[in-house]
Amino acid sequence: xxxxxxxxxxxxxxxxxxxxxxxxxxxxxxxxPSKTELLFISHKSDSTPNPVGPKCSLQLSRxxxxxxxxxAQIVPKNVAKNLGVIFDExxxxxxxxxxxxxxxxxxxxxxxxxxxxxxxxxKIQLVxxxxxxxxxxxxxxxxxxxxxxxxxx
Numbered sequence: 645x646x647x648x649x650x651x652x653x654x655x656x657x658x659x660x661x662x663x664x665x666x667x668x669x670x671x672x673x674x675x676x677p678s679k680t681e682l683l684f685i686s687h688k689s690d691s692t693p694n695p696v697g698p699k700c701s702l703q704l705s706r707x708x709x710x711x712x713x714x715x716a717q718i719v720p721k722n723v724a725k726n727l728g729v730i731f732d733e734x735x736x737x738x739x740x741x742x743x744x745x746x747x748x749x750x751x752x753x754x755x756x757x758x759x760x761x762x763x764x765x766x767k768i769q770l771v772x773x774x775x776x777x778x779x780x781x782x783x784x785x786x787x788x789x790x791x792x793x794x795x796x797x
Contacts, residue, residue, distance in 0.1 A: 681724035729782050741793050748775050
């Protein structure tokens with residue numbers, strides 16, 4: 645999106661959304677505000693992230709309550725989900741790790757319930773299918789994760 649350098653951060657963000665909506669309309673697509681999530685990502689040491697660059701003094705995540713689009717408003721969130729992966733505003737991936745652990749524990753409990761009806765080979769196959777595949781899904785995003793979080797997995 646082409647954005648003028650003299651506009652405020654809020655105006656830049658609105659122009660960006662207008663550009664996205666325009667592109668989607670020209671491609672016969674529609675922006676669904678109820679499924680669209682807005683996440684400002686910052687360094688963990690920033691108390692108020694600035695998503696439009698270091699030269700902008702407006703701290704958008706704290707000042708913009710919602711971004712109006714032609715259909716509705718899109719409210720900034722602390723976490724956003726994309727392709728089943730949960731991202732937080734500092735990219736710590738802790739919410740995603742917690743979700744993976746919850747899902748794997750649920751599947752392990754379910755397997756334990758039916759375990760006496762399965763052969764050892766079937767149990768191994770189910771663990772590989774249900775647990776290892778979940779641990780492997782998008783695991784490249786977990787690069788650089790703190791050791792404490794890796795141990796939890």
